[in-house]
Amino acid sequence: MTDDKKPIWLLDAAPRIISHMNKDHSNSIVSALHAQHRIKDPDAKMEALEANGYYALSRGNRYFLAFEKTCSNPAEYKDELVKHARDYRAFELHS
Secondary structure, three states: OOHHHOOHHHHHHHHHHHHHHHHHOHHHHHHHHHHHHOOOOOOOEEEEEEOOEEEEEEOOEEEEEEOOOOOOOHHHHHHHHHHHHHHOHHHOOOO
16 A cells, blocks of 8 residues: 555554564564564564554565554554564564
């Protein structure tokens, strides 16, 4: 989806969410990538948001990590990210 088709709330919140997730919750991104795409990359980063999930960058490739629902505000987006963290805990990579 192009930026001009994304909801305003998502465009406004995206830089903050991406920065926060990459800085403080990178393990959740790594776990979701492993769970949904079977890719183990401890350096995966959140790159772009959509209302129904987000793109992670891993070894130069983009992968879409889907939510169970399409979000309509930042609170719902946070809830879906928390759900990913909880549901994919078993997919955490351990060094």
